Amino acid sequence: MTCQKTSHNFTKIAFKPLHTNLFNIVLISFFLTIGCGNLYSQEIKNSKKTLPAVKQTDKPAISITDTIKLDTVKPKKTFLDGKVKYIAKDYAKIDQKKKLITLYNEAELYYKDVELKSGIIVLDYEKDEVYAGRIKDSAGVLSQYPNFKQGGSEVQPDSIRFNFKTKKALIYNSRTEQGEFKIKAAVTKKENDSVYFLKGARFTTSTDVDNPEYYFQTNKVKFIPGKKVIVGLTNMVIADVPTPIALPFAYFPMSEEKSVSGIIIPSYNDSNTRGFSLQNMGYYFALSDNYDLTVLGDYYTNGSYAMRFESAYAKRYKYRGNINIRFENQITSERGYPDYQKGNIYNIQWSHSKDTKSNPNSTFSASVNMGSSKYFKQSINQVNIGSTLNNTLNSSISYSKTFNTVPQARISISATHNQNTQTEDIVMTLPTLQGSIDRIYPFVGKDGVKKGFIKNINLQYNLSGKNEITTKDSLFFKPQMFSDAKLGMQHTIPISTNFKVLRYLSVTTGTNYTETWVNKTIEKGYDSSKNAVVDQTISGFDSYRSYNFSTSMSTTIYGTFNFGADKKIQSIRHVLKPNISYAYTPSFERYYNTYIIDAAGTFSPTLYSRFDNGLFGSPPGKSNSNIVGFSLNNTFEAKVRDSDSTKTEPKKIMLLNSLNIQTSYNFDADGVQTLAWQPLALSGGTQFFDNKMNVNFGATLDPYALDSGNNIINKFNIDNGGSLFRLTSANLTMNYSFSNKGTKETNTQSQRNGGRNDDLFGTNTDLNDTRHSQFAEEPEGKEDAISEFFNSKIPWDMTMAYSLTYTNFKRESKITGNSIMVSINMDITPKWKGGVSTGYDFVQKGVTFTQFRFERDLLSWRMAFNWSPLGVNSNWNFFIGIKSGVLSDIKWNKRSTSNR
Incomplete structure (x- = not known):
């Protein structure tokens, strides 16, 4: 077959x-x-x-x-295991024989979580691999760099080969960002989704990763995106010049979280009085998304040390705040030397605010600034001239609750603290209780209309209670501070009404009843052993009651002076608000006593009340008080023709914001201790240069004359051969703040300590963190606003304050205060900033506080110099370091070795 x-x-x-x-x-x-x-x-x-x-x-x-x-017959191999999408501008070629898909010019490929964009992309679906690279443009220049994105990782290399099955990749000249870091590597091997190995890599925080001003060069890198980078031998390179700074290995955290715990590397310094030191060493604890903790410390070789605890916390729609606790154990010189000194200083600051959305019926807030009176003057880690020149520290913690009853009731409990840093006196209230009930209109009709004398009668109830402690700085937080505590409570019931007279006159009248309770009173007596009058404290409940009556009448008068529509000034409007008031307070003689002033038993005509020095003061007085007050408020406004000819409506400008005159007359004045007429007080204010300059002035005019000993007498000055009034005092203040950069930053730290919120006393230098600019930061995206060396519009800002005071109470007729303060900041060049704060006292004939500020923007770095050359607060500070927070420990800081 x-x-x-x-x-x-x-x-x-x-x-x-x-x-x-x-x-x-x-x-x-x-x-x-x-x-x-x-x-x-x-x-x-x-x-x-x-x-x-x-x-x-x-x-x-x-x-x-x-x-x-x-x-x-073997089954056909499945093509990948997902849907592939691709597009290209020029062509997409499929080679069935070689199993290739070629995309050319603005090619894009999407597969699962992989996004690939490049000039050319070749997909080998036989091997499940993709290749991407650049292409040449018409000029022969390579362009359209690959952009490979997988999940949250993004790489921009020269070329890349990626296997879809194994997830491995080979990347050449990759560029990627991880947090603040920018990484470029000659060869990158992607082992899997979470591990990369890099060869010939550089790390930097510079904006331009291809031409950075500095970088860290290393050859062996293990990179886990979003977590960490572990490198071998690493060398720091600045301006393409290798530096001696090298590490055998290094670890860089790369967490994608907002904050990561870590060590804070200290800075080195030396002092003539404290020796060598390590400053600001510590640890940052990222405890949770709602709060953190920073622990910092300083150590000096002579035994001085300092500790600081800083924490910020916040919960959205609930509350936010921060706590700073600072303690310094200061030792000057060495034990045995005559200039040896030792002491402790501390400062506690707490700020808390509650979001009103969380509970509209209750609030809780805290603003605490307490500690040693000399902290800001002697601190070795805080240079705050504004706080140094301030004489008070204040604190307040309060809670309030509103009860939705009819009538509505409110209650608040607070603790306050007031400290004089000069006398070191401290006054605290622990606590203060405030309560009130809303106004009640007992005679209002069912229609609810409050009109007329009777229907407008209203009353309310107020309660105030205090537990006050007065102590010294040295006794603060010690048991002795509670020994002289005072306790008191005051109840007030005001009753008032208002109505119209002759249509245009508004009348308000009322009476006020007050009852005061105290736990301590005093008794004055003569102490023969001391040969002086002393106060004896008597413990026990006591009280007094007082009341008064008052009424006032006011109206508003408008006057307009027209000059014609063709005039530059078309019209002037004058608004007058006259007010006349009357207040009567009866005598409360029963609460007053007299005392013996010498051993012979002579009685003094001087009165005293056993309630003197009480929490709520003494009763109103022994004699009646019949006082009529007069005041007149004026406002002047003008309409002028607008300089813009296209506008038809005139422009309104304010000539005088206010011009106020007030005085009073006492019908029950005795003419000896009290005079009938009070001095005439004149005050006013206006603004110039588009409201950039504020001008305020004031004067006091006394109608009474002086005798030959320059003592005031009950005789009018005009009857004594003088003028109608004597100018006893006058003052003028001007504040001028303007800028072509927009809104200036305020010195919040100085303001928090009770100082100025501007930089007339210099800027605050916190030596814990000098990475931040001394000047107002440019808004995001405006950093390159100046593109030339001398732009036609150089950014600058200026603040000026002038003060003039005249005194003539006893014919001294002299200028007691005359000073000017100026602060100017300017962008000298696109990368250089400079500033100066200074002033001159024309009375003392000397320069006031002066500070010079300079700063250089070195792209990823910042260099700053701060110098205060004059006075007891003279100091200087130099800093250069990387701006980025992740490399903030790479810095050099040097400052003056003063006795601070």
Whole structure:
């Protein structure tokens, strides 16, 4: 029997039972193939081994097909395991034979979580690999760098090869960002989704990773995105010049969280009085998303040390705040030397605010600034001239609650602290209780209309209670501070009403009843052993009651002076608000006593009350008080023709914001201790230069004359050969603040300590963190506002304050105060900033506090110099370091070695 071809065997034997349906099967297969939208082909090589001849029999042919093994043909390989999307500007070429898809010019490929954009992309779906690289433009320059993004990681290399199955990649000249770090590596091997190995890598926080002003060069890197970077031998390079700064290995945290715990590396310094030191060493604890903690410390070789604890906390829609606790153990010189000194100083600051959305009916707030009176003057880690010149420290912690009753009631509990840093006196209230009930209108009708004398009658109730402690700085937080505590409570019930008279006159009248409770009173007596009058404290409950009556009448008068629409000044408007008031307080003589002033038993005409020095003061007085007060408030406004000819409406300008005159007359004045007329007080204010300059002035005019001893007498000055009034005092203040850079930053730390909120006393220098600019930061995106060396508009700002005081109470007629303070900041060049704060006292004839500030923007670095050359607070400070917070420990800080 002759041999048959393999194809003949398939045709005659295998397909013989399907002969009748062959056409239909082929037709259906053709349409199914067209519907798939993808075409796959496979070449089947002829097998050299031929199949043996099969002998035909009369048995059914179908049984013979079972002897043929269908799995001898390998199944087609599945193309990846996900949907692939791709586009290209020029073309997308598919090579079925080589299993390649080529995308050219602005090519993009998307597969699962992988996004790839490049000039050219080649996809090998046989090997499940993709290659991306650059292409040349018409000028022969390589462009369209690959951009490879997978999950949260993004790489911008020169070229990349990536395997979809193994997730491994080989990347050349990759550029990526992780937090504040920018990383460039010659070769990068992606091991899996979370581990990269880099060769020839550089790390920097510079904006331009290709031409950075500094970087860290290393050859071996293990990089875990979002977590950490571990490197081998690392060398710091500045301006492409290797430095001696090198580490055998290094670890960089790369957490994607907002804050990461870590060590704060100290800075080195030396002092003539304290020796060598390590400053600001510590640890930052990122405790949670709601609060953190920074612990810092200083150590000096002579034994001085300092500790600081700083914490910020916040909860959205609930509250936010911060706490700073500072302690310094200061030792000057060495033990045994005559200038040896030792002492402790501390400062506690706490700020807390509650979001009103959390509970509209209750509030809790805290503003605490307490500690040693000499802290800001002697601190070795805080230079705050504004706080140094301030004489008070204040604190307040309060809680209030509103009760939605009818009438509405409120209650608040607070603790306050007031400290004089000069006298070191401290006054605290622990606590202060305030309560009130809203006004009640007992005679209002059912319609609720409050109109007329009767229906407008209203009353309310106020309660005030205090537990006051007065002590010294040295006794603060010690048991002795509570020995002289005073306790008191005051109840007040005001009753008032208001109504109209003759349509234009508004009248307000009322009476006030006050009852005061105290736990301590005094008794004055003569002490023969001391030969002086002394106060004896008497403990026990005591009280007094007082009341008064008052009424006032006011109106508003408008006057307009028109000059014509064709004039520059078209009209002037004058608004007058006259007010006349009357207050009567009866005598409370029963609460007053006299005392003996010498051993002979002579009685003094001087009165005293046993309630003197009480929390709420003494009763109103022994004699009646019948006082009529007069005041007149004036406002002047003008309409002027606008300089812009396109505008038809005149422009309104304020000539005088206020011009106030007030005085009073006492009908019950005795003419000896009290005079009938009070001095005439004159005050006013206005603004110039588009409200940038504020001018305020004031004067006091006394109608009474002086005798030959310059003592005031009950005789009018005009009757004594003088003028109608004597000018006893006058003052003038001007504040001028303007800038072409927008709003200036305020010195919040100085303001918090009770000082100025501007920089007329210099800027605050916190030596814990000198990375921040001394000047107002440019808004984001405006850093390159100056693009030339001398731009036509150089950014600058200026603040000026002038004060003049005149005194003539006893014919001294002299200028007691005359000084000017100026602060100027300017962008000298696009990268240089400079500033100066200074002043001059014309009375003392000397320069006041002076500070010079300079700063250089070194792109990723910042260099600053701060110098105060004059006075007891003279100091200087130099800093250069990296701006980035992740590398904030790379810095050099040097400052003056004064006795601070």
